[in-house]
Amino acid sequence: MRKFIIAVDIGGSKVLCGVLNRNGEVLMHSRETTCAAGHPQAVIEQTERMVEELKLAMGLKKKDIMGTGVGVPGPLDYQAGIVEESPNLRWLKYPVREELSKRLGGKLLLDKDTNVAAWGEYYYGSNRKYRHLIYITVSTGVGGGIIVDGRLLHGLNGGGGEIGHMVVAPGGSRCGCGRRGCLEAVASGTAIAREANALIARGKGDMILANVGPGQPVSAREAGQAARQGDEEALRLIDQAGHYLGMGIANLVNIFNPEKVVLGGGAALGLHDLLLPIIQNEVINNVFSLHRRDLKIEMTRLGDDIVLAGCAAMVLNNPAAGK
Amino acid sequence: MRKFIIAVDIGGSKVLCGVLNRNGEVLMHSRETTCAAGHPQAVIEQTERMVEELKLAMGLKKKDIMGTGVGVPGPLDYQAGIVEESPNLRWLKYPVREELSKRLGGKLLLDKDTNVAAWGEYYYGSNRKYRHLIYITVSTGVGGGIIVDGRLLHGLNGGGGEIGHMVVAPGGSRCGCGRRGCLEAVASGTAIAREANALIARGKGDMILANVGPGQPVSAREAGQAARQGDEEALRLIDQAGHYLGMGIANLVNIFNPEKVVLGGGAALGLHDLLLPIIQNEVINNVFSLHRRDLKIEMTRLGDDIVLAGCAAMVLNNPAAGK
Numbered sequence: 001m002r003k004f005i006i007a008v009d010i011g012g013s014k015v016l017c018g019v020l021n022r023n024g025e026v027l028m029h030s031r032e033t034t035c036a037a038g039h040p041q042a043v044i045e046q047t048e049r050m051v052e053e054l055k056l057a058m059g060l061k062k063k064d065i066m067g068t069g070v071g072v073p074g075p076l077d078y079q080a081g082i083v084e085e086s087p088n089l090r091w092l093k094y095p096v097r098e099e100l101s102k103r104l105g106g107k108l109l110l111d112k113d114t115n116v117a118a119w120g121e122y123y124y125g126s127n128r129k130y131r132h133l134i135y136i137t138v139s140t141g142v143g144g145g146i147i148v149d150g151r152l153l154h155g156l157n158g159g160g161g162e163i164g165h166m167v168v169a170p171g172g173s174r175c176g177c178g179r180r181g182c183l184e185a186v187a188s189g190t191a192i193a194r195e196a197n198a199l200i201a202r203g204k205g206d207m208i209l210a211n212v213g214p215g216q217p218v219s220a221r222e223a224g225q226a227a228r229q230g231d232e233e234a235l236r237l238i239d240q241a242g243h244y245l246g247m248g249i250a251n252l253v254n255i256f257n258p259e260k261v262v263l264g265g266g267a268a269l270g271l272h273d274l275l276l277p278i279i280q281n282e283v284i285n286n287v288f289s290l291h292r293r294d295l296k297i298e299m300t301r302l303g304d305d306i307v308l309a310g311c312a313a314m315v316l317n318n319p320a321a322g323k
Numbered sequence: 324m325r326k327f328i329i330a331v332d333i334g335g336s337k338v339l340c341g342v343l344n345r346n347g348e349v350l351m352h353s354r355e356t357t358c359a360a361g362h363p364q365a366v367i368e369q370t371e372r373m374v375e376e377l378k379l380a381m382g383l384k385k386k387d388i389m390g391t392g393v394g395v396p397g398p399l400d401y402q403a404g405i406v407e408e409s410p411n412l413r414w415l416k417y418p419v420r421e422e423l424s425k426r427l428g429g430k431l432l433l434d435k436d437t438n439v440a441a442w443g444e445y446y447y448g449s450n451r452k453y454r455h456l457i458y459i460t461v462s463t464g465v466g467g468g469i470i471v472d473g474r475l476l477h478g479l480n481g482g483g484g485e486i487g488h489m490v491v492a493p494g495g496s497r498c499g500c501g502r503r504g505c506l507e508a509v510a511s512g513t514a515i516a517r518e519a520n521a522l523i524a525r526g527k528g529d530m531i532l533a534n535v536g537p538g539q540p541v542s543a544r545e546a547g548q549a550a551r552q553g554d555e556e557a558l559r560l561i562d563q564a565g566h567y568l569g570m571g572i573a574n575l576v577n578i579f580n581p582e583k584v585v586l587g588g589g590a591a592l593g594l595h596d597l598l599l600p601i602i603q604n605e606v607i608n609n610v611f612s613l614h615r616r617d618l619k620i621e622m623t624r625l626g627d628d629i630v631l632a633g634c635a636a637m638v639l640n641n642p643a644a645g646k
Binding site for chain 1: 398399400407408454455467469471472474476477478479480481482483484485486488489490491492493500501502570573574575577578579580581582609610611612613614616617
């Protein structure tokens with residue numbers, strides 16, 4: 001009887017593979033650094049090996065597997081299964097579904113990672129389904145998956161949900177997409193790290209630097225640690241990122257009137273104690289009373305496994321799967 | 324046999340009432356200036372009188388009328404039929420559906436004017452249905468109605484589509500909603516008029532002033548006329564509004580991946596020759612290739628009657644109507 005789901009989360013910095021049961025629980029998983037940006041074929045081979053290792057470790061045969069769910073960075077042409085132009089992975093028009101299907105076999109369902117995460121949150125994030133839900137990831141980039149009345153917003157070609165490329169700081173930092181001042185360019189983990197490094201380059205940011213281990217790069221994490229220690233420079237960095245996230249989320253709340261906004265991703269999870277209050281305050285003060293009346297803004301409870309959980313949700317809720 | 328639809332478009336500056344046939348064609352309509360901002364009861368009485376006059380003029384009896392569709396300014400609590408806080412009409416928690424139902428009688432369907440307009444565009448705007456459609460009105464304010472995969476985006480409480488309150492100019496002009504730099508505050512007809520008046524107050528804008536009739540206020544229209552005559556100051560005003568509209572629409576295109584963005588409303592219709600090329604250029608240069616691949620940005624062909632057409636669409640496509 002087929003009762004396991006293979007889940008794959010391919011990201012700009014890591015590949016995460018897992019085996020899940022019918023309840024969306026991760027039974028076993030493995031994580032590796034994404035092997036080479038700009039070389040999709042190498043990443044696909046890495047993924048194939050990781051999945052094979054998991055199947056071997058759990059003794060899974062083809063008949064045990066209900067299906068495989070995969071999340072990849074966007075923008076993704078959803079119908080064609082082609083990653084159009086990932087700024088993070090530097091893939092260009094790469095037919096990821098076809099290449100993965102060849103190697104992993106069986107029924108394969110694939111979507112943009114943030115959409116998969118939104119499904120994960122929808123099905124497993126809380127004890128009831130929030131039919132109007134925005135999931136936002138803050139990590140290397142900023143991305144979103146949006147559920148409108150219980151349905152995932154794909155748009156015409158699957159490009160729906162690219163909220164990281166909303167301009168919140170016109171004329172601001174250059175974004176990977178080419179625009180300036182995108183939410184991603186000023187509020188991602190990468191952006192916080194860039195600002196922290198810029199401080200240090202100007203001979204400031206001593207408290208941030210004091211938190212950096214020997215030989216380690218300065219990241220958003222160290223800025224967060226310094227902020228928790230009361231460092232004003234670090235607090236200002238975090239405050240700025242939180243302000244931009246709040247502004248962007250307020251825009252989205254006015255546009256979508258969701259019941260719930262859920263944050264996840266490495267930087268949001270790592271800095272949640274600092275970021276969440278700033279974001280909540282900014283949003284509540286900048287949306288219509290109708291829109292804030294029933295609104296919740298929370299962190300995901302699913303942590304790093306949110307895309308894996310979403311993979312299970314995709315497979316389990318696909319009418320063609322589960323046979 | 325019931326074959327006529329009563330349509331009502333209540334706006335900040337005008338009330339438009341019409342009688343339409345089953346093909347969404349306006350058979351007769353009347354237009355008046357909205358009688359008093361801040362006094363909803365007076366506007367409702369005005370509307371009742373206008374509808375009665377139309378029915379009398381066409382000799383319509385109760386049995387001839389399939390239903391009544393109404394568009395009102397948002398944010399509107401859609402389930403409850405209550406206008407929460409209209410910045411333009413200055414209505415606060417006004418139970419508009421109940422009050423109109425009492426007076427107009429019969430089956431009454433009501434939604435936010437921009438949502439109604441989006442339905443109008445969806446059903447009657449072109450010779451096929453664009454299932455991923457964003458309608459944007461630029462008039463006194465800036466508003467939107469968004470159709471996602473053939474369904475109107477209402478969100479949890481009916482507040483979906485408030486795109487005019489996306490911040491595109493942080494720290495910019497104060498908006499009626501309380502924020503600064505909202506799209507509405509920098510790119511509406513009101514905003515263009517305000518900037519034109521500010522120019523004139525600084526002793527500039529002679530060409531704009533030359534287009535103003537005696538005793539008339541300076542509006543976006545005169546700025547447009549001066550721009551068409553080659554006036555650089557006026558061109559700069561229009562260019563700025565177009566740039567902000569383009570930036571906001573680019574954000575929306577990345578978020579929704581629509582097939583079509585349609586513009587309407589007094590200012591957009593009146594300035595379309597100037598604004599549309601600026602907007603198209605700005606959007607095409609600021610969205611992902613996946614998102615611009617099949618994208619069209621056009622003016623509505625329905626002109627000022629778009630909300631009336633949408634009222635007919637609401638009534639005709641409501642399963643409970645038409646009996």
